[in-house]
Amino acid sequence: MDNNGNEHMQQRRPGQGSGKKKRTYVTALVANRAGEIFDLKGYAAVGMAGPTLAPLTVEETPPMPYGSELMFMPDRKPILYNMDKSRLETLMENPYAPGESIFPVAAFNSPGHLVTYVSAYKENENAGFLPLFSYGAVGWYKGKFRTAVIRVDKERRQDLRLMKHEEVVEGIQKMRQILPDNRLREHLEKCALEYGCPAGKNFFLGRYEAPLPTSPHCNARCLGCLSLQENDQISPSQERIAFQPSPKEVAEVAVEHIIRVNRSIVSFGQGCEGDPLLVADVVMPAIVKIRSNTTRGTINMNTNGSRPDVIDKLFDSGLDSIRISLNSFRQAHYRAYFRPQGFGLSEVKKSIEVALEKGKFVSINYLNCPGFTDTPEEVEALTNFLKAYPIQMIQWRNLNFDPGKYLKIMYDVGEHGTPTGIKSLLDRIRYSFPDLKFGYFNPPKESFL
Ligand code: SF4
Incomplete structure (x- = not known):
């Protein structure tokens, strides 16, 4: 200047x-x-x-x-x-x-x-x-x-025009009658009405994907975690779930959604919780209960992917897909954002390997920030990952974190070349991996292939 x-x-x-x-x-x-x-x-x-x-x-x-x-x-x-x-x-x-x-x-x-x-x-x-x-x-x-x-996704899953408040309230009244003593149903009311969570609203509207928050704990300390912040300058945007629903409560919500929605999805791992891999003692029996009721619907887990052994067992119980969050495929930059406790990128990659070996659907929840994600070093790391791990989908997400502070943290960890532009990143990945799906939302199993 x-x-x-x-x-x-x-x-x-x-x-x-x-x-x-x-x-x-x-x-x-x-x-x-x-x-x-x-x-x-x-x-x-x-x-x-x-x-x-x-x-x-x-x-x-x-x-x-x-x-x-x-x-x-x-x-x-x-x-x-x-x-x-x-x-x-x-x-x-x-x-x-x-x-x-x-x-x-x-x-x-x-x-x-x-x-x-x-x-x-x-x-x-x-x-x-x-x-x-x-x-x-x-x-x-x-x-x-x-x-x-x-x-990056044409689906109108979270289009507010299709999520009218009166209809959400009507859905809440109905669900109160169907699941009167279910604490998870009650928690989702708060998500839908207080936090305006589109996934919570969709449960009561009987559309697409219903959330199954279960975990009050996490083994990462992400800079941009929406439900828990150590940084007192940042307010979490949602309150983390404070109780652990029982497998019965989780299965009731899931089955209720699956039986009334075509091509339905139910997902563990939401913005208002920690990581579902830390409560496998609830998630696993819940999946078994869901599958003993119905073979319909897609059971998905959004996760940090820290525990490959647990993921292995969850797939055996009936989990259909996982979506793993990542900001970078380079160890130092991954660590600087996720601040993982007791795991690292190798465990995350192992989880992906386990899923692919079992023929399951794997998405990456790829947290993008222009000026970092599109640097040559990041593009190369992503490309190398995709060559080694033929996952099915990238969900291109915007990183919800102060962009200036984030870039400083990432650049402090290692030098970067000139960003080539997000459009050019997308074009390059599409050209190199033509079978890889691009999107934003978890797909139902009917469109896995
Ligand atoms: S993995 Fe999810 S729940 Fe855990 S710290 Fe990161 S954003 Fe928060």
């Missing part, structure tokens, strides 16, 4: 050539101290991916998906592109209202959309951690918000 607050573009946009085609930029959005969001004429929105700063064009920003939310970012200054002067600038105040502080604005995009750039900003000194969301770049063009995303 020079003395006038002008930012020099650090490098060409990933994939950008030197062609002369005129670009149409989306207008920048900023917020004032009161949190009011407005567009800033003459400035284009800028996306950030580590060291890359890219003014956003209409072409690379689809209209903001329904259900997305706009957020302003405190303790931070927006980096914008001054279109008259053709340069990047870090603004301390509103150029049209001198003295008025302005802040960057980002979008928390609705499920199924992968962020390609985060909103560009510079942290103030001693800036606190941002809350546990992803901070996608967003702009304004012809009366519409547009965001830097790629849609």
